[in-house]
Amino acid sequence: MNENPEPPLELLQSPPLEALAQVHRYPIESAERLRQRLAALHELPADQVLVTNGATEAISFIPRALYGPHVRALLPDCTFTAYRSACAAAGLAVDEVPTELAGSSPSAARSELAALSRSVGPMIKLIFLANPNNPTGAYFTHGELAHFLSTLPPWVVVVLDEAYKDYAPELDLPDSAALRREHRNLIVMRTFSKSYGIAALRVGYLLGDATLLGRLEKARDPFSGNLFGHAAALGLLEQPELLPRVVERNRARRALLTAVLRELGLLVYPSAANFVLVDLPQRGEDFAQLLRARGVLVRTLTDCGRPASLRISVGTEAEIERLRCEMSAILRAQVAR
Numbered sequence: 566m567n568e569n570p571e572p573p574l575e576l577l578q579s580p581p582l583e584a585l586a587q588v589h590r591y592p593i594e595s596a597e598r599l600r601q602r603l604a605a606l607h608e609l610p611a612d613q614v615l616v617t618n619g620a621t622e623a624i625s626f627i628p629r630a631l632y633g634p635h636v637r638a639l640l641p642d643c644t645f646t647a648y649r650s651a652c653a654a655a656g657l658a659v660d661e662v663p664t665e666l667a668g669s670s671p672s673a674a675r676s677e678l679a680a681l682s683r684s685v686g687p688m689i690k691l692i693f694l695a696n697p698n699n700p701t702g703a704y705f706t707h708g709e710l711a712h713f714l715s716t717l718p719p720w721v722v723v724v725l726d727e728a729y730k731d732y733a734p735e736l737d738l739p740d741s742a743a744l745r746r747e748h749r750n751l752i753v754m755r756t757f758s759k760s761y762g763i764a765a766l767r768v769g770y771l772l773g774d775a776t777l778l779g780r781l782e783k784a785r786d787p788f789s790g791n792l793f794g795h796a797a798a799l800g801l802l803e804q805p806e807l808l809p810r811v812v813e814r815n816r817a818r819r820a821l822l823t824a825v826l827r828e829l830g831l832l833v834y835p836s837a838a839n840f841v842l843v844d845l846p847q848r849g850e851d852f853a854q855l856l857r858a859r860g861v862l863v864r865t866l867t868d869c870g871r872p873a874s875l876r877i878s879v880g881t882e883a884e885i886e887r888l889r890c891e892m893s894a895i896l897r898a899q900v901a902r
Contacts, residue, residue, distance in 0.1 A: 566764070566878070567699070567729075567759065567838070567839055567840050567876075567878050568758070568759070568762070568764045568878070569759060569760060569761070569762035569764070569811060569839070570878075570879070570880045570881050570884065571762065571811075571814075571881065572762050572763075573761065573762045573763065573797075573801060573807060587792060588792065595790070595792050595795035595796060595799075596616045596790045596795055598795070598799065599616050599768075599770075599795045599798055599799055600614050600615070600616050600770075602799060602802055603616070603770055603802075606802065607742045607772060608742070609742065609772060610775070612775040612778070612779075613745075613772060613773060613774065613775050613778065614770060614771070614772060614778075615770060615771040615773070615778045615781060615782055616768070616769075616770045616790060616795070617768075617769040617770055617771060617785070617789070617790075618767045618768075618769070618789040618790055618791060618794075619756060619758060619767035619768065619769045620726065620728055620754050620755070620756040620758070620769035621647055621769075622767075622769065622785065622789060623754055623769060623771055623781070624645075624647045624648060624651045624693075624724075624726075624754075625647075625651045625654070626781060626784045626785045627651070627691070627722075627724060627752070627781060628651050628652045628654075628655035628657050628691060629651075629654070629655040629784055630780050630781045630783070630784030630785075631690070631691065631722060631777075631780065631781070632655065632657055632690050632691060633655065633656055633657075634656035634657075635688075636657050636658075636688060636690045636691070637657060637658045637659070637660055637686075637688040637689050637690065637691075638652040638657045638658070638659050638660070638689070638690070638691040638692065638693065639659075639660050639661075639662070639681060639684055639685065639689050639691070639692045640652075640659060640660075640661050640662075640692070640693050641661065641662060641663075641664045641677075641681070641694075641698070642661035642662065642663055642664055642869065642870055643664035643698075643700065643701060643866070643869035643870060643871060644664070644693070644694075644695055644698055644699065644700075644869075645693075645695050645699045645700075645726065646868055646869075648693035652691070652693075657690075657691065658688075660684060660689065662677065662680040662681050662684050663677070663680065664677075664698075664701060664703075664869075665677050678705055678709055678710070678712075678713040679713075681694075681713070682713055682716045682717070685716075685717060685718070685721060689721060690720060690721060690722065691721070691722050691724070692717075692721060692722070692723045692724070693724050693726065694723060694724070694725050694726065695726040695727075695728065695729075696710070696725060696726070696727060696730070696738065696739065697729045697730070697732070697733060697738075697836070697837040697838045698838075699726075699728070699729065699838065699840075699876075700840065700842055700864060700866060700869065700876035701834065701836075701842050702834060702835065702836025702837055702838045702840060702841060702842055703834075703835075703836075703837070704733065704736060704738060704837045705739075706736075706737040706738065706739070707737055707738065707739040707740055707744075708737075710725075710739040710744065711739070711744060714744060714747075714748045714750075714751060717750070719749070719750055720750070721750060722750050722751075722752060722777070723748075723750060723751050723752070724752045724754060725739070725741055725751060725752070725753050725754065726754045727741060727753060727754060727755050728754070728755070728756045728758070728759050729759055729760075729837070729838035729839065730755075731759070731760035731761075731808060731811075731812060732759070732760060732812055732815055732816075732837065732838050732839050733837040733838070734812060736837055738837075741753040741772070742772060745772055745773065745774075749774045749777070750774075751773070752771055752772070752773040752774075752777060752778075753771065753772040753773065754769065754770075754771055755769060755770055755771075755772070756768070756769040756770075757769065757794070757797070757798050757801065759839060760808060760811050760812065760815075760839075761798070761801050761807075761808070761811075762811065763794065763797050763798070763801070766791055766793055766794035766797050766798075767791050767794055768790075768791065768794040768795065768797070768798045815839050815879055818879045818880070818881070818882065818885065819836060819839065819841065819879045821882065821885055822841060822877065822879055822880075822885050822888075823836075823841055825885060825888070825889045826841070826843050826877070826892075829889070829892055829893060829896060830896075831843050831844065831845065832844040839878060839879045840864075840876050840877060840878045840879060841876070841877055841879070842866075842874055842875075842876055843874065843875050843876075843877060844871075844873055844874050845873050845874065845875065846873070847873065847899075848872055848873060849865045849866060849867065849871070849872055849873055849874055849875045850865050850867060850872070852875065852895070853865045853875060855895050856891060856892070856895070859891045859894075859895075860891075861887065861888055861891050863875045863876065863877050863878075864876040864877075864878075
């Protein structure tokens with residue numbers, strides 16, 4: 566699931582508990598306060614920000630709100646499966662381009678933007694992109710995305726999912742707010758579920774053209790927000806020192822996880838997120854089932870066309886050691902047979 570393995574304990578003494586006094590009210594006022602705070606953070610007018618019930622709510626209503634049957638969407642073939650499901654539910658056909666996983670850096674392993682650009686035909690109206698990508702951990706740079714956007718006709722809406730962007734502040738990731746000001750067809754999606762560590766409270770938001778966001782807001786369910794989530798998000802935004810600590814812990818633990826997997830003789834791809842993609846010498850489904858029997862959960866990638874791969878989330882040091890022990894035991898038992 567790629568959650569932050571540790572909750573933001575600092576919130577236990579702060580605003581979320583005060584929200585109890587307002588549980589009899591719909592969260593309209595709290596969503597507006599959060600919207601205004603996010604607008605100030607990104608230096609945008611408030612009507613270019615839309616607070617959502619997690620990023621997955623936005624993924625579900627974007628295809629339904631903007632399009633319908635007889636329209637096609639375009640995706641990399643190895644990306645977040647919710648994009649494909651949301652398009653199918655809205656009646657959109659989906660075209661896919663192969664995801665490349667070659668090279669020694671995440672940028673070299675990125676989904677090929679040029680292939681996506683070449684695949685845009687008259688019926689393509691929507692493109693979903695994750696940067697860094699889930700489940701590969703690959704990324705594309707500001708210049709690469711800017712060039713890609715410049716090749717698209719204005720009627721193609723690009724949804725840029727930046728759920729994992731906070732984990733790689735040292736990289737040349739896109740300045741999405743700046744690009745959004747230049748491209749009215751770009752919608753940027755963010756979440757508090759990953760680096761901020763409040764996945765259970767379901768808080769996300771969109772940055773986009775006011776007219777586009779207005780159409781989206783009309784299509785969503787009313788009162789879909791979460792009062793406690795809004796309070797927690799506001800509290801986290803007032804503690805900017807928390808995020809760098811989360812990012813540094815993730816960087817160290819990702820390096821540890823990568824080293825552990827490579828010591829087991831497995832191929833691990835570079836990642837800019839809080840998980841890694843690893844290739845196995847056997848079916849991932851079989852290996853995942855053996856790990857599940859030992860109390861360890863990993864994500865199989867058969868639905869991404871990678872039956873011998875797993876996505877493994879970055880956990881705590883203790884969780885990584887548990888993974889090392891269990892995987893080592895499974896591999897030794899297989900060699901012994």
